[in-house]
Amino acid sequence: MGITTKAALLNKAYDIFLVERNLECGPDEVIVKNHLIGICGSDKTFYRGQMPPQTAEFRQKPEFPFRLGHESGGTVVEVGAKVREYKVGDQVIAFGWNNNLAEYFKAKEWELQAVPEGLDPDLAALGEPVSCAMYSGMNSGVQLGDTVVVMGGGFAGQIIAQCAKQKGAEKVIVVDVLEGKLDLAKKLGADIVINSTQQDAAQLIAELTKGQGADVVVEVAGSQESINMCTKVLRHNGKFVWYSWITQPVTLDISRWHDDGIEFINTCLVHHSWRERFVWTPKTLRPVLQGLIDIKSLITHEFKLEQISKAFDLVDKDDTAIKVILRP
Ligand SMILES: [Zn+2]
Incomplete structure (x- = not known):
């Protein structure tokens, strides 16, 4: 049977x-x-x-x-x-x-x-x-007027970026390495998209935030480079929102996590x-x-x-x- x-x-x-x-x-x-x-x-x-x-x-x-x-x-x-x-x-x-x-x-x-x-x-x-992605977007701690960086324009990143905009972020910046994903992010409401293979994302984000850094970064790309970039572009006492599942050991530069009092929010519903x-x-x-x-x-x-x-x-x-x- x-x-x-x-x-x-x-x-x-x-x-x-x-x-x-x-x-x-x-x-x-x-x-x-x-x-x-x-x-x-x-x-x-x-x-x-x-x-x-x-x-x-x-x-x-x-x-x-x-x-x-x-x-x-x-x-x-x-x-x-x-x-x-x-x-x-x-x-x-x-x-x-x-x-x-x-x-x-x-x-x-x-x-x-x-x-x-x-x-x-x-x-x-x-x-x-x-x-899972909505849970992250809804619990990312984004406040009215924030600058939010979403690192990675895949399925979850696109949802989280839309949530950030709906929650009142002033600027939503999506960073990816592929034009197609960035075009889609733009179409779905991202204010600024950055192709990190062609532009210096850290420098651009610094300029866009008058040297302060982003209020919130969401890590959705799932790579060593992405985590290190998130660490770099976040403001003092900023919120580091964690989403990715990285299954292999990576090397991180985390001095700022301590020194800049970074707040971590681990967000995945499951x-x-x-x-x-x-x-x-x-x-x-x-x-x-x-x-x-x-x-x-x-x-x-x-x-x-x-x-x-x-x-x-x-x-x-x-x-x-x-x-x-x-x-x-
Ligand atoms: Zn899954």
Whole structure:
């Protein structure tokens, strides 16, 4: 019995394909038919063979072969006898690594979240990455009149930059190395965009802030250079907002963290307890539902689930891709 699904298997670096899996619904489990699946920046690093150290977050060992996928959502098709929160037909968002890059996936009740009424199904299925970035944007400590630097114009960076603008920042500066991402940031409301391969970002930000530095920096690029640049462009007592997941050791120049009394805010929704997530997800999705934040423009590529290797090849080679989705 159970449901047979095609699901992604990351066999080794640069080698991903679909395998058949049988999902048996346990008494406390829910089986969900995916509406769509997103490819996360972290999926890309896994694909490139950069496996992170194991932490409490992991439900399977971070080693090859790895059952990839965590960004998805869809319709409940089966519930176990002890499940109280959901019934067949409910729309849910996945929160967790449950081999979601598949037609169907299986999860515990607490690994799911109900879709807010009226939310576009495409956006609902991307509820996890959207909520995580929105949580960061909403908790970044941005105040009316601030100059905010968002280091990295990927999916989360574009959302966080829009949030900063909506929260009353006077200047939102997006820094990236790719023109396509910067053009999009501009289109979505960033005041200034800086291509750090062509311009001296630190010098420009110093000029733009009369030598003071930015009030808030948000690190969303996930590299050593980016963290060091964030440290450099922040004002005395500024807020350093942390978002990225950097899985490899890096070398940092952190003297200013001490000397300039930098305040750190670690913002990613999924790293709080699931009880907090229950409270926060509807709050983070409300501005999306209200149309205050443009998410649709961030979906740059779409594939059929069967084209999984092609999709990952694109994600690996085309850095202008922002959110790549797969449809079962
Ligand atoms: Zn993710």
